[in-house]
Amino acid sequence: MDRAQKAQAVEDLKGIFAKSGVVVVSHYAGLTVADMTALRVRLREAGASLKVVKNRLAKIALDGTPGAAGSGMFTGPVAIAYSADSVAATKVAVAYAKEKDKFVLLGGIMGADILNENAVKALATLPSLDELRGKIVGLIQAPATKIAGVLAAPGGQLARVINAYATKDAA
Secondary structure, three states: OOHHHHHHHHHHHHHHHHHHHHHEEOOOOOOHHHHHHHHHHHHOOOOOEEEEEOOOHHHHHHOOOOHHHHHHHOOEEEEEEEEEOOHHHHHHHHHHHHHOOEEEEEEEEEEEEEEEEEHHHHHHHHOOOOHHHHHHHHHHHHHHHHHHHHHHHHHHHHHHHHHHHHHHOOO
């Protein structure tokens, strides 16, 4: 890798660290190519990505940023999972770490906050952005449907009473 490629890689990493809601740092030593491919596919389906990084370049990219305190996690064979949604990458990474013992979570970087392994696992238990949006829409729509039901109920009750008298007289 020549100097221009390294400079480009550092710029790419700076963009990832700046634009991502969360960056999950992990060791991947011992995983096969098929395992890594499966992890990449899962992350892609969730709207996240995986990148194997050079530790020195990652430390340079973090230098001077709010997440610079997290540069200590970049030792050994490191891969980062990242997504714009703060929960998507963590959910997939935590689930994969439970399946594969060789995929070890080290921690994460979320803006200026440095997360340890337990914080990453706790973040993975939160609902995703799409789930939260669905809940909000449901909460907004619920009162409208209840009002419509309340307004329609007296008319329905009146119709049932009239129907009961009509069938009573017919019988």
